[in-house]
Amino acid sequence: MANNEVATDKKPEMAEPEREENGQYLLSYRDGVANVGSCADLDHCREVGLMSAVIERNNMKKALRRVEKNKGCPGIDGMTVDDLGSWLKEHWVMIRSKLLDGSYRPSAVKHVAIPKPDGGERMLGIPTVLDRLIQQAISQVLVPIFDPHFSETSYGFRQGRNALQAVQHARKIQHEGKRWVVDLDLEKFFDHVNHDILMQQLRVRVSDRVLLKLISKYLRAGLLKDGIESQRLKGTPQGGPLSPLLSNIMLDAFDKELEGRGHSFARYADDCNIYVQSKAAAKRVLRSVSKWLTQRLQLKVNVTKSEAARPWQRKFLGYSVTNHKKAKLRIAPQSVKRFRGKVKSLMRRGRGRNLKRFIKEELNTVLRGWINYFRACETKGILDELDSWIRRRLRNILWRQWKRPRTRRNKLMALGLPEAIASKSAGNGRGAWWNSGASHMNLALRKKYFDKLGLVGLQAEKRFLDQIASQ
Numbered sequence: 154m155a156n157n158e159v160a161t162d163k164k165p166e167m168a169e170p171e172r173e174e175n176g177q178y179l180l181s182y183r184d185g186v187a188n189v190g191s192c193a194d195l196d197h198c199r200e201v202g203l204m205s206a207v208i209e210r211n212n213m214k215k216a217l218r219r220v221e222k223n224k225g226c227p228g229i230d231g232m233t234v235d236d237l238g239s240w241l242k243e244h245w246v247m248i249r250s251k252l253l254d255g256s257y258r259p260s261a262v263k264h265v266a267i268p269k270p271d272g273g274e275r276m277l278g279i280p281t282v283l284d285r286l287i288q289q290a291i292s293q294v295l296v297p298i299f300d301p302h303f304s305e306t307s308y309g310f311r312q313g314r315n316a317l318q319a320v321q322h323a324r325k326i327q328h329e330g331k332r333w334v335v336d337l338d339l340e341k342f343f344d345h346v347n348h349d350i351l352m353q354q355l356r357v358r359v360s361d362r363v364l365l366k367l368i369s370k371y372l373r374a375g376l377l378k379d380g381i382e383s384q385r386l387k388g389t390p391q392g393g394p395l396s397p398l399l400s401n402i403m404l405d406a407f408d409k410e411l412e413g414r415g416h417s418f419a420r421y422a423d424d425c426n427i428y429v430q431s432k433a434a435a436k437r438v439l440r441s442v443s444k445w446l447t448q449r450l451q452l453k454v455n456v457t458k459s460e461a462a463r464p465w466q467r468k469f470l471g472y473s474v475t476n477h478k479k480a481k482l483r484i485a486p487q488s489v490k491r492f493r494g495k496v497k498s499l500m501r502r503g504r505g506r507n508l509k510r511f512i513k514e515e516l517n518t519v520l521r522g523w524i525n526y527f528r529a530c531e532t533k534g535i536l537d538e539l540d541s542w543i544r545r546r547l548r549n550i551l552w553r554q555w556k557r558p559r560t561r562r563n564k565l566m567a568l569g570l571p572e573a574i575a576s577k578s579a580g581n582g583r584g585a586w587w588n589s590g591a592s593h594m595n596l597a598l599r600k601k602y603f604d605k606l607g608l609v610g611l612q613a614e615k616r617f618l619d620q621i622a623s624q
Contacts, residue, residue: 203361207290208249216289217241219394220282228281229263229377237282252287255363259284259371262390264378276344278376278390288371288395291364295398298358303401304408309422310397316421316470317529320482323419323426323469327480331417331428333435336467337442338458342423343400344388347451348372351389351403371395397422403450410445419469426469435461471527481531489535492523493542500546504553509606512547520609528618536612547608548598549589568597 206212220234227233232240241248251257262278269275280288300311308319339345352369359365372389375382389396400422411418411427416438418427427442429435439461443454460467465476468485475481499519503511520543530536555561558579565575570593578593588594604610 203294203359204253204363204367206294207287207364208252212290212293213286216286216293219289220286223285225282225285226263226265226279228279228284229261230281230283232282234282237286240283241286248283252367253363255366257287257367257370259287259367259374261375261377261382262392264376264390265392276390277392280374280393284371284374285394287367288393291368292395292398295359299398299402299405302358303405304412304420306418307401307405307408307420309420309424310401317526319419319421320470320472320529323428323464324474324480324482326417326419326428327464327474329417331430332464333429333432334462334464334467334469335427335429335435335439335442336460336462336469337425337427337439338455339423339425339446340453340455342452343391343396345452346389346400346403347387350450351399354402354406368395368399372399406450407442407446410449411442421470424470426464426467428464432461472529475532482529483532484527484530484535488527489539492539495519496543496546500550504550508547508550508554512603512606512608517607517609520611521614524609524611524614525618528615528622530615533612536615540610540612543611544598544600544603544608545589547603548594549585551598552585552588552594565593565597568602570597 217238220237224234248257260281260283262280262284265277265279266274267277296312303311306319306322308314308316308322348369351372352365355365355368371393373385376385376390389399404420404423407425408418408420416427416429418425420426427438429438439459443456443459446452446454463476464474464480467473468487471485471488473483473485475483496516496519499515503515524536551564552561555564561579562572562575565578566572570578574593578588578591581588583591600610
């Protein structure tokens, strides 16, 4: 086979994609996933060669639009997304030539640590905007080659697939009678990807040596932290447009292994749940697949976070299920706790602001995004509880803003409370949080008051989303 050919086999039929979802599990770096191309695209790639297809004008223009849309911070060279277009006008001919002859060298990746919701840190690698452009262009060419061969139960980083579909598929398996789960946690997956194994899997469908060499260079590009560049011997850092596709290529072998064993599973990126019918089977599968991942892919299973358990005892992509014969989707307690923490932090910033403006410009955005992701929740009580709690947090802000007893009395009276009750409540000496939940504040600041301010109700927003989905 010539170096510029695409290694292919018969293309299977793809499932009809559903509506795209904008939930919390679609992080910014995941936006680098390209649209799946057509068969015509693949024919063209075979004709001109993969590296030539990568640098082709239309492909690069599409990649540039994507990079500009995603924004993002500058890499180690300080070049911004806004500067990229004009810079390319002067330097693209040289860059193009280096890409074609294999002499292009990617810049080191800026090493950034961001806090994880459950504690600890997630390491991100921020490539330069030029390298983000090139990686995006590569991804757009490779996605149509690899994606059609991925497992139907792989939902992460793929066009037309999302976390909610993975959750619903997992529930479907449970309804079929498999009510034990092997909840796998791959320890720092993106940091531990073996380069040799990944490149071997790339060569199954790609034989263009120049392109393979370039991808290998990206994998081994240095990490710059505190002014010191270190060599990277393994891993594909989160942050580059190419990393999502490479992660799916790496884990596709695992999907195929599970399918070969006849297992029912759902995988979203490195989150994978396998469902079986008994506790004994769950423990056996956990031991077996952990061994396979270690030996075949050289990935480490986090034994402290992985477990064979009941589905309602675990969470999957923020969701859990009820302990019913026909399980209902619920929001996992950890997700509720995380949401409360985020709202509390946001409310602190809103104390000195106009409440209506704060609700409209900041709070509603968070509420809509969160409930959009958790719109599949089938338990009503938690949303009513959170709606009530959010209104109390807003009453807490108002009580603090009113400050003096006289101001509080006048505000309460203006909101309809009798003078005697308003005066007594204003001078009760209790703290803001106690007063925010007291009867005088609940009577003065009812749900209708916040509705007039434009506050998004989680329960109401869910009903609205359900209506749209049913049309």
